[in-house]
Amino acid sequence: MSKLHVTTTINGDSREFLCEPEDTLLDALRNTLGLTGAKEGCATGDCGACSVTVNGRLVCSCLMLAAEAEGQEIDTIEGMADHDKLHPLQKHFLEGAALQCGICTPGFLVAAKALLDKNPDPTETEIRYHLAGNLCRCTGYDKIIRAVQNAAAEMRGA
Amino acid sequence: MALDDTKRDFKVIGQRVVRPDGIDKVTGKAQYGADLILPGMLWGAVVRSPHAHAKILKIDASEALKLDGVEAVVTRADFVEQKGDNFADNLDNIMAGKKALYDGHAVAAVAATSQRLANKAAKLVKVEYEILPHVTEVDEAMKADAPVLHEGRKYTGAPAGSGPNVTHYQDYGHGDLDAGFAKADMVIERSFKSEGVHQGYIEPHACVANYNTDGRGETWVCTQGPFMIRDFTAAFNGFNISQVRVTPSEIGGGFGGKAHIFIEPVAAALSKKTGRPVKMAMTRSEVLRATGPTISGHIDVKIGMKKDGTITAGYLGMRAQGGAYPSGTVDMATQAAFAAYDLENVKSEGWNVVTNRPKEAAYRAPGAPLGVWGVESVLDELCQELNLDPMEVRIKNAAKKGTKSSYGPTFDDMGLLTALEAAKAHPHWNAPLDGPNKGRGLSCGFWFNFGGATSVSLQINSDGTASVTEGNPDIGGSRASISMMAAETLGLPFEKVRTIVADTNSIGFNQETNGSRVTFAVGLATIKAAEAAIKVMCGRAAKIWGIDEEAVDWVDGAAVPSGPNAGDFPPMTLAEIAKVAVQTGGPIAGHHEVTADGAGVSFGVHIADVEVDPETGKTTVLRYTAFQDAGKAIHPDYVEGQMQGGAVQGIGWALNEEYIYGADGRLQNDGFLDYRIPVASDLPMIDAVILEIPNPGHPYGVRGVGETGIVPPLAAIGNAVSRATGVRMTKLPMSPPTVLKAIS
Amino acid sequence: MRFEQPKTVNDAVSLLADADGLTRVLAGGTDVLVQLRLGMVEPDLVVDIKAIPGMRDITEENGGFTIGAAVSGAELGEHAKLVAAYPGVVEGMELVGSTQVQGRATLTGNLCNASPAADSVPAMIAADAIATIAGPDGPREVPVADIAIGPGKTSLKKGEIITSFHLPARPANASDAYLRFIPRTEMDIAVASAAVNLTLKEGKVVAAKIVLGAVAPTAVTVPAAADAIIGTALDDASLDAMAKACEAACNPITDKRGTIEFRTKTAGTLAKRAAKIAFARAGGKS
Incomplete structure (x- = not known):
């Protein structure tokens, strides 16, 4: 099965990654992009541990396909502090x-x-x-x- | 060398410092069980029984193994059979042998190059079952003709004539019950029923195992007990303990539920078989179906009281189920039930029975909330019937120093009366409760607290700082409190101490992080380790000064001559001694290994205000205040946090959390959607009032605070709902349908 | 599994109509992703409709509103005019899941998931909302009430997708309300629910529609309940009669979320409470 190529912006940086169609955004963040700050507590949208924003809108990254991130702006916990200055x-x-x-x-x-x-x-x-x-x-x-x-x-x- | 072993005047302790692991946790950097990825790593998945009770006739993994990328399958045949009930039952629980004993019981496991592939392969493992009749309810399981879980097994703890699933009976108490009840002006008897609840930690169990065919390797795991994981992993896989190195990750909650073994030896077996690292992480459904829940069952309570509020006798009997393997947790329910009261005549007894449910796991003060719920509910009803103030009745009967407890020991210094007096004087207790359908409930709570096997080592560094190495996973801020105790003892500021939780090869044995033991026992060992280092430092100062070692004291982080006769030397600071340590005799360190005793009992008192919607039976918690004796609060924020967190878990238990089994013996609510833990909008602020009655068993007076907070809420809420509705609540959870039915 | 993000309605319809095997339309995905993750469905094709122009728009026409199929609950709640005209429809949608779920979940998904407990559906039906459907045989318009035909089942044919909903223009002194019962304050599935849509004239109800959720295989419209309050200013007797009519219309099941008895009684209670809210919103004085 060929993988999908996704271009996206994560925490202000442009990022590209490959994913399988079934991968959730959470899978891509954690397993492909090394951003493990978002956690999987339930995988059903009931716990919020995987929360990120997409174009400023709060979502559960477990309830979004990675492929849907194409062209979107994603913000995660890793981008909340401004370098060494905490929010x-x-x-x-x-x-x-x-x-x-x-x-x-x-x-x-x-x-x-x-x-x-x-x-x-x-x-x-x-x-x-x-x-x-x-x-x-x-x-x-x-x-x-x-x-x-x-x-x-x-x-x-x- | 004079060391103040009952120090009460503190510089560091009692401050609200920022926890040392904090920044990692607010920036997403902290590494939990599922966060580790190793080169070449495989992903595991478990094949689980969909049946509550079934013979496993055949397991055929050939289709799964045909898939490209599926590297290994393990079944029970891949593990070393165990002797002794504890090891044998745990092995059978993590990988079923001849029978699957509950819905979700592990039957096989696979490793593949991705999680999705592993899941797919797990579905292709064909298991042939012979479905057997099952039993999930306590009283059904106790019958002589009930489906038998462990055929032919004899339980030495079961009374003669018990049904084949009864594993255990124990009673406690003293005095003459009949004589006591005869003296009462009123006797009330009630039967209560509870459902099972789960610890509900947000982080599912997860680990990465990396083993070689020579039996040498490592496990990274979120656990309350890395040494427990090590010992079971070694035994089940035929490894030598020294070769199994377990590194605890950050842990995303446990509450007792991660003091047990589940997927970790399985990951090790898959890793050994493939020669590659294997990650396993449970899904939420697996967590609910196959780990954790509490005991549950029926509780019968009978209490006699005089018109003046004196309790003349108390009886509690509990018939509990603890899942598919023998459990003794009912003993803690029956021992804790009457612990808050000074009683002449008291008896509690408990039975345990095995059922086709997951093996019970510890949950914050295991058992105690249930026993206390029954007793505190009947006490409240007696107060209503006899028109007595429930606070005054509790004060009148409260256990105190010198009381022979209902479960045997005689109490030392303890804070129950102090907590009750604080509650009585608190604005919450004295605030009017306006409007209809509202009620205020009160309950005491108790937990034993434990000490246990503990090892700590402490190094003095060349720049005048200290490093503490301990072996108990930090589940709620213990690295902060341990650093604080080390800093206090050494006379250093908090910032100059760092505590780490080490792997199992880097520190001596430690029991699990449980029993509210860490701040007490690891704290005690840390203080002793620091004192050992101080002794060395005093010796070095003595050597430099050319005086007798006994003539040196340690004051405010420096060695000083113990008096005018010892010599006239200015204080030599820890940093000054540390800087020349290599030249004066070698590196300076201290260590302490102990089975800590004297944990000191813990009592709390909770007040709850609720409003019940009479048309729907829904309960809203309006106000909640918790009072608890902490002995000495090392870090007050995290003591409050334990009290608040425990209270809210108890509120969830009281109102909406329950294991729901279908007629087919399958768990119906295996997700956070229908296993309803409290959400932020369900709750008011939880006021926490810390009281400090020092524990004589700890140098700084510490008592464990982790567990007591979950004990009173069941009855505090239950009593509030009962008073709001005018109907005594006897069933948990007090979910809207249950309450509506009771009041209609 | 194949993932497609067509740019036109026709492309989406063709993809779905021509596909072999199981297909799923992805709007907010808050139900589809859960089903995928739990292994409940393994679709061969997933068609994301969010890239189709217009799917994320709310447009006002002649006092009514057309809501694109991919408009999220959060976007619905941020549309002040829609909230003012149809507070019941919006509050129904906004009760679906958490803030996070609101960022993605849609009316379309909530309807097409065809759960008897879907929170946005009763108020949509009570509002006489119409769904516009695109399909291989061209577009058609269907009352929302006719979409879900049983738990997990819709009347949509192969290749058909909902492209928008239309909420009609309101007369003066008309409003709606939706209430559900859940054990907690958030994050649960409705155990019972009620939507009330009514129009007042001279302080009395002249038109009403009452729809119950989670008490039957699909949402239930209860004309007898509406009749009980038409011509009244919601006095206690008419409200009691309305609640009785609601209870009589219930055909629920007992499951992990509630009993037949509890669902039935609660549906009546909620209908009464929702009616009072809708009445006040429509300018009624009791």
């Missing part, structure tokens, strides 16, 4: 102990960034519903919600 969300997740095992953390950060990009001042309820597709089993979500609130406040200059 305020990353900083507040660290300072607020918003992670324990850390497996869900990349997905939460990508999803939270997608929220704050659209809504710089979300309510607690808005944060909770926006992040309902990201499962965390360690924290009970408390410190995650607070970290997002604190990052939002910092980004607003509050």
